[in-house]
Amino acid sequence: MRWTRFEHEGAAVYGIVEEDTVEAVEGTPFGEHRRTGVRHPLAGITWLPPVVPPTFYCVGLNYAEHVLMEAKLRGKEPVLPDKPDVGYRAPSALIGHQAPIVLPPDATERVEYEGELACVVGRTAKRLTRDDALACLLGFTIGNDVSERSWQARDRTLWRAKNTDTFKPMGPWIETSFDLDAALTRVRVNGRQAIEFRTTRMIFGVIDYLVEITRYITLQPGDILWMGTEGHADPIRAGDTVDVEITGIGTLSNPVIAAED
Amino acid sequence: MRWTRFEHEGAAVYGIVEEDTVEAVEGTPFGEHRRTGVRHPLAGITWLPPVVPPTFYCVGLNYAEHVLMEAKLRGKEPVLPDKPDVGYRAPSALIGHQAPIVLPPDATERVEYEGELACVVGRTAKRLTRDDALACLLGFTIGNDVSERSWQARDRTLWRAKNTDTFKPMGPWIETSFDLDAALTRVRVNGRQAIEFRTTRMIFGVIDYLVEITRYITLQPGDILWMGTEGHADPIRAGDTVDVEITGIGTLSNPVIAAED
Numbered sequence: 001m002r003w004t005r006f007e008h009e010g011a012a013v014y015g016i017v018e019e020d021t022v023e024a025v026e027g028t029p030f031g032e033h034r035r036t037g038v039r040h041p042l043a044g045i046t047w048l049p050p051v052v053p054p055t056f057y058c059v060g061l062n063y064a065e066h067v068l069m070e071a072k073l074r075g076k077e078p079v080l081p082d083k084p085d086v087g088y089r090a091p092s093a094l095i096g097h098q099a100p101i102v103l104p105p106d107a108t109e110r111v112e113y114e115g116e117l118a119c120v121v122g123r124t125a126k127r128l129t130r131d132d133a134l135a136c137l138l139g140f141t142i143g144n145d146v147s148e149r150s151w152q153a154r155d156r157t158l159w160r161a162k163n164t165d166t167f168k169p170m171g172p173w174i175e176t177s178f179d180l181d182a183a184l185t186r187v188r189v190n191g192r193q194a195i196e197f198r199t200t201r202m203i204f205g206v207i208d209y210l211v212e213i214t215r216y217i218t219l220q221p222g223d224i225l226w227m228g229t230e231g232h233a234d235p236i237r238a239g240d241t242v243d244v245e246i247t248g249i250g251t252l253s254n255p256v257i258a259a260e261d
Numbered sequence: 262m263r264w265t266r267f268e269h270e271g272a273a274v275y276g277i278v279e280e281d282t283v284e285a286v287e288g289t290p291f292g293e294h295r296r297t298g299v300r301h302p303l304a305g306i307t308w309l310p311p312v313v314p315p316t317f318y319c320v321g322l323n324y325a326e327h328v329l330m331e332a333k334l335r336g337k338e339p340v341l342p343d344k345p346d347v348g349y350r351a352p353s354a355l356i357g358h359q360a361p362i363v364l365p366p367d368a369t370e371r372v373e374y375e376g377e378l379a380c381v382v383g384r385t386a387k388r389l390t391r392d393d394a395l396a397c398l399l400g401f402t403i404g405n406d407v408s409e410r411s412w413q414a415r416d417r418t419l420w421r422a423k424n425t426d427t428f429k430p431m432g433p434w435i436e437t438s439f440d441l442d443a444a445l446t447r448v449r450v451n452g453r454q455a456i457e458f459r460t461t462r463m464i465f466g467v468i469d470y471l472v473e474i475t476r477y478i479t480l481q482p483g484d485i486l487w488m489g490t491e492g493h494a495d496p497i498r499a500g501d502t503v504d505v506e507i508t509g510i511g512t513l514s515n516p517v518i519a520a521e522d
Contacts (some may be wrong), residue, residue: 052315055353060418085417088349088424092316092478104477126426155345157321164477165387216354216365218427249403 004173007046047096084204090163093172095170114145114229115244122224133210139176142252154239197230265434270308291482308357323489345465351424358433375406376489382484393473400437418490458491
């Protein structure tokens with residue numbers, strides 16, 4: 001099943017995607033809900049991030065080649081993480097499928113995509129075991145961890161490098177039936193494939209992170225966990241369109257524009 | 262005016278504190294609301310964090326002596342921040358006034374308090390100027406940025422050192438009329454004063470952070486910004502009670518207990 005959220009008459013509405021339509025739902029996937037029978041063609045809707053997370057977890061370094069890239073950026077020796085230490089992003093930066101990534105006036109040319117698997121928590125969870133960890137998830141969606149590399153290299157935190165408004169596209173929907181082991185992540189810029197990697201090629205997997213986080217922290221319905229990216233990305237520029245495809249889920253597509261001032 | 266949130270018959274309710282009672286309010290301080298005339302004695306209520314923030318900003322290093330402490334912890338040379346780079350905390354870690362700080366079974370003895378001024382955003386804000394920045398705030402409350410120093414020194418991020426469940430007490434209320442220049446922050450452990458500092462003695466002030474953040478990020482109603490702490494703290498242990506007082510706001514008090522595991 002594919003859950004999404006879209007704008008309808010000024011309000012945010014959950015819906016279930018079937019083929020080329022979305023059926024509006026009263027309520028949320030995290031509690032009581034009822035299908036309304038009212039369907040809209042996907043072609044005409046304004047997509048929203050499929051969930052607004054109470055807390056937004058994001059794994060920074062979780063694929064080997066990306067660790068090398070990040071170390072080079074900071075002028076340091078690469079060190080592979082020896083345990084699953086998660087980080088955070090700002091919910092304020094989330095946008096939906098097809099919404100524009102807006103480049104601030106003072107951003108350098110080093111703004112890059114990062115295609116990522118995003119896990120969506122479906123129920124309250126603490127002290128998960130390896131056996132029951134995945135059962136806390138509602139499903140999976142797709143994230144683009146847009147990053148301004150000069151700020152990432154220079155600032156003391158990732159606050160603006162990764163959390164500037166519009167820098168966190170997510171969607172188009174939450175897929176509840178997904179075979180992680182079979183999945184490929186592909187990023188295309190203006191239709192041309194830029195990178196492809198096996199989504200499973202993580203240093204620590206989804207189960208590792210869920211078990212470790214919930215030793216200390218209670219996950220809540222709607223929390224999201226982005227799983228990191230692989231490789232070295234290319235810059236994106238105003239006028240580009242970035243697609244992140246994860247096979248078995250779908251494709252998150254966002255145009256890039258310059259801020260107006 | 263003092264806004265708070267408390268639990269009433271299983272639901273979270275906003276209220277306005279006057280002397281030793283709280284009057285329940287329908288709605289929220291961020292939108293339409295109506296006083297109900299129903300008052301409860303403060304002595305009997307279960308306090309909640311006065312707001313659940315969409316995004317939780319927190320300044321890490323913002324007082325000179327604390328910068329020295331943090332550098333020593335990490336075995337590095339102290340470097341004073343040269344610009345206001347903000348960080349993030351997890352809303353999942355927030356608890357209210359009087360709720361217990363729960364020490365996990367594997368925490369070391371190096372769990373410490375950090376008394377902090379907390380700003381509460383009242384309205385949507387982008388590109389604030391120095392002149393209009395403070396007007397975006399609803400008011401100020403008090404935070405205790407509880408930190409497990411061995412994890413802070415060793416982990417790649419602050420995820421469990423500062424975001425373990427119950428490690429972010431906040432409250433007891435949001436004070437809308439507050440003279441920052443006159444304020445003192447005092448921390449007491451079991452009634453004995455542990456540290457006192459002028460709340461204004463920040464490296465970068467509230468206005469600096471609000472202006473810098475909103476160059477890139479839209480603040481939303483209910484967002485919180487914790488302003489960092491001064492000095493070197495002592496460990497807290499199960500059985501202790503930690504009070505953080507900021508003159509002109511009030512006192513946030515929380516007992517410390519061990520997890521039942």
